[in-house]
Amino acid sequence: MPTDLPTASARAALTAEVRRLSGALRDAQRALAALGGAWLPGLHLVLETAGRRALLPSAQVAEVVRMVALAPLPGAPAHVLGTFSWRGVPVVVADLAAAAGARADLDLDARVVILAGAPALGLAVERVAGTVDGPSLYEGDPAEAAPEGWRGSPLLAGLCVDGGEVLPLLDPSPLRAALAAP
Secondary structure, eight states, X not given: OOSOSOOHHHHHHHHHHHXXXXXXXXXXXXXXXXXXXXXXXXXXXXXXXXXXXXXXXXXXXXXXXXXXXOBOOTTOOTTEXXXXXXXXXXXXXXXXXXXXXXXXXXXXXXXXXXXXXXXXXXXXXXXXXXXXXXOEEOOSOHHHHSOTTTTTOTTEEEEXXXXXXXXXXXXXXXXXXXXXXX
């Protein structure tokens, strides 16, 4: 039997380190977004759902897949669509529109944006419209400029501007925290 396979404790330690680093990156991006007046480094996905567009840092994304059949998750919140197995890992899929208080008509062309980290979480969106590299941070009052439907959302980490359009910068950690809660 090979001895170079990772042990359970080594895997757990690395998983904890990935969570810590992901959190640090998310916190730094949130702090940069709060400062405004410059640009936010890195590539960001442009997500579209229920007529709303938003940015998600690609560093938080493991993969984007087509919508698949989902198994129901009894007792889950209304925004949770169900679960499926991705690369041998169970993924809970949340409807991004429903989590933001809207209603989307997801069809077979919908996508699931699987987030990096644990527990495994996927965001169901109508489509991934493209990417933005280094979006400009919004310089005005975010309370006034937040697009309709995103105002007051716990998923809103800040605002960016792309092509004259104010786009919310998403932080899906509240959804993941709700999944991890007992």
